[in-house]
Amino acid sequence: MAVRKHYAGVKLRETRLRVGVTQKAFADRLGISLPYLSQMENNHRPLSTGVVLALAQEFGLDVAELSSGDSERMVSDMREALADPVFGADIPPMGDLRLAASNAPTLARAFLELHRAYRQGQERLASLDDALGRDSARIQPSPWEEVRDFFHYCDNYIDAVDRAAEHFASRGPLEETARAVLADHGVALEITPDAPLRSFDPASGHLTLSAGASPATRRFQMLHQIALLTRGDLLEATLDLARFKSDVARDIAKIGLANYFAGAALMPYGAFHDAAREVRHDLEQLAGRFGASIEQVAHRLSTLQRPGAKGIPFFFVRVDQAGTITKRHSATRLQFARYGGACPLWNVHRAFETPGRFVRQLAETPDGVRYLCLARDVLKPGGSFRAPTRRYAIGLGCEVSHAGRLVYGDDLDTGNAQAFEPIGISCRICEREHCHQRSVPPIERPITVDPHKRGTLPYTIPR
Structure with missing residues (x-):
């Protein structure tokens, strides 16, 4: 597979502006000429190995930050959007898409927003009879998609919230600390069989959790409520920076941030990062050690993107039995379809056939990148005989170069090209x-x- 030249003009320019030096001074410290720097900042030339090393030595830049992260996400998203029949067969080449994502990321995001609005407009028109006469018939951006994209382009890592949760977890035994904090805020905790998953009455200060939920879920919900009670200012400040277009999107994102705090407190970054390496990312061992569920552990592994202390770049996805993606994130080059389901050849769908077992797969995407994929079904009982049980499958994976660091890579023939199953992203762009x-x-x-x-x-x- 050919090695792709690395263009990072936007990141290079951001670094120079952050340290507050002129182009001439920046070029001198990197040991290159001013014209060469100008060409790299404008993506006319790729970054050389010498420049990458100089950035790390002179400015302490984490080399992993120069990865194509956001650009690759935008390229994947634009390619999927351009597969819409409305654009016909005249699709821009990949080189043009990469240039747009690298040189004009704001324009690329505007294009994606425009296409999303177009799709929603088409969906509205398709159900026009039902929508006529209602105030809600006007086209509005989907708040769910807006929030999903917020976390997507944050690399699913929110530094300030993550560090606040880690500090909270350092105060002592987690559940004892959580109960003490609730008591300090005048909150009475009750666990009852007939309660919903979590219910809080601000007027009475009464927090009720469901006795039917698993201990890991109850602990998570308790931490979620603590985030809302004690870190409200931090959550609101993060939401202000996101600049959501509607109050509904902001409210959804606030729930997402509180969930992020809960997961990060349950599995503090440093301790979890070290433990993951120690047990070679064994999800069951990590779940037992941190009192979390398999899904919580898998999701947490996909968030280990702290600058200077990054974990393995994982992708994480959750699908329902219809194949619809309900959660998705990728810190790898693999990007999921924004619309529709996942590739049917992917092992995440087979997880429903083998309940309670991990399914491993060596897979290769059309771009030639190879992955180790792990999938397992997840059951969420309702807590009583008549309550419905929700069933999902989760997928976790990384590029095969990291397989030796995972217990799940043992005994797999990663050196045999024939062992890799061909998978794709979406049929329209595969x-x-x-x-x-x-x-x-x-x-x-x-x-x-x-x-x-x-x-x-x-x-x-x-x-």
Whole structure:
């Protein structure tokens, strides 16, 4: 696989502005000429190894921050948006998309916002009869998607909230500390069989948790309420920076931030990072050690992106039985489809067939990147005979170069190219020619239909 040249003009310029030096002074400290710096800042030339090392030595820059993170996410999102039939077959080449994401990220985000608004407009028109005469019929951005994108482009790591939760966890045994903090704030805690998962009455100071929930879930919900009670100013300041377009999106994000605090307090960054390395990322051992659920541990592993102390870049996803993605995040080059479900060849769907067991998969995406993928079903009982049980599958994975650091990589033939199953992102942007699970043709490739021949698919994709 060819090595892609690394362009990071935006990050280079941000670093120079952060330290407050002129281009000339910045170039001198990097040991390069002013014209060369100017070319790199404008993405006319890639970063050299010498410049990367100088950035780390002179300015203490974490080299991992120069990864293509946001740019790759935007490229993936733009490519999926451009697969919409409204754009026809004239799709910009990948090189143009990478230049747009690197040189004009604000414009790229505006394009994605415009396409999202267009899709929502089309969905509104499709149900126009139902919408006529209602004030809510006007087109509005989806608050759920807005919040999802906020965490997506924050790399699913919120530094201030994460550190505040870690400080809280350092005060002593977690549950004792949590109960003491609630008592200090005049909150009476009650655990009852008939209660919802969590219910708090600010007027009476009464917090009720469900006895039907698992201990890990109750602990998590207690910490969530503590975040709202004791870290409200921090959460609000973070929300102010996000500049959400609606109060609904802000409220959803506040819940997300409180959940983030709860997970980070339950699994404090430093201790969890060290433990993950010690047990080679064994989810069951980590769940037992930190009193968390398998899903909470998997999600936490995907957030270990603290500058200077990053963990393995993982992707994390949760899907329901219909294949709909309900949670998603990727710190890897693998990016999930913004619309629709996940690739049916991916092992996360097979997790429903083997309840209570981890399913491993060596997979390769169309760009040639290989991954170790882990999947398992997750049951969320309702707590009583008549209460419904929610069922999901979670997926966790990383690039195969990290497989030796995971217990799940043991005994897998990672050196055998034939051991890797081909997976994709979305059928409309997947270039695989002979996929037996393809639902629609790839938008970027012509197809040939022969009424006298029929293979696995009713068409062929010429090379």
